[in-house]
């Protein structure tokens with residue numbers, strides 16, 4: 001019996017939620033409006049997902065752990081007077097996810113305002129600003145919730161920010177989107193950019209980044225940072241789906257973006273299945289974790305391109321797809337997976 005159990009290989013899956021305020025497209029504007037922002041996704045979507053997940057756990061006899069990335073940064077301080085305000089504003093929700101043993105992680109955004117908080121843009125150059133945002137953001141987080149795992153806002157990194165997180169003792173960063181790059185979107189009001197990131201050429205498996213460039217794996221111990229990069233599992237669409245997407249982009253006058261897509265667990269099962277299939281084709285899924293993402297506000301939707309019911313469908317789909325290739329899906333905490341990977345990589 002024991003040996004049979006040992007033979008049952010596990011496929012680690014990391015479910016990563018960026019707990020941001022509601023974006024306009026998703027906002028139902030019923031939540032409390034604090035500093036002009038609403039947090040309906042966190043206040044209503046997140047608890048509902050936990051309820052729905054508990055049902056699935058009971059039905060399927062599985063345990064699902066989530067990784068929740070909370071904001072603590074200069075923008076929170078400017079609006080609420082406390083860098084780590086989100087860690088303190090919802091004690092019941094934080095206590096509930098801590099009790100589930102979910103990962104409570106950190107999602108710092110480098111938002112900056114030049115006009116007293118009327119408009120905001122993404123800081124990508126000013127090292128002093130980035131340093132204060134990250135250091136003060138980290139230090140403000142309550143001791144009980146001190147994070148060891150990070151996903152940055154807009155998945156942005158440069159050599160400086162990665163080094164900063166490493167210096168703060170962060171064990172793992174999950175911001176890399178292999179193959180995805182964007183020069184950003186111009187905000188019509190500020191004429192400044194947001195969503196700037198560049199992960200061209202970065203490895204699509206865990207690696208220790210080079211001090212010189214977070215997109216590159218360090219070649220030697222002296223060249224490397226002591227932070228493990230666990231990339232998000234970006235994927236390419238099957239040809240037929242790619243053609244449909246391209247046609248839709250053209251129709252909507254959208255620029256056809258990168259060849260790689262981000263694996264959203266809130267998106268339709270057909271897309272999530274493509275992400276799963278790509279991961280299984282390319283990797284030993286017992287060794288390389290599947291890292292998928294979503295935003296809290298997407299949980300407010302009952303149908304459409306992103307929705308709460310899709311999460312439950314996709315969790316079941318992941319369990320079934322893993323089982324079909326002889327693996328047991330395990331929805332894990334990122335810090336636990338990072339520990340295991342570190343040990344395996346040091347050997």
Ligand SMILES: [Zn+2]
Pocket residue numbers: 018020107109152153154
């Ligand atoms: Zn974000």
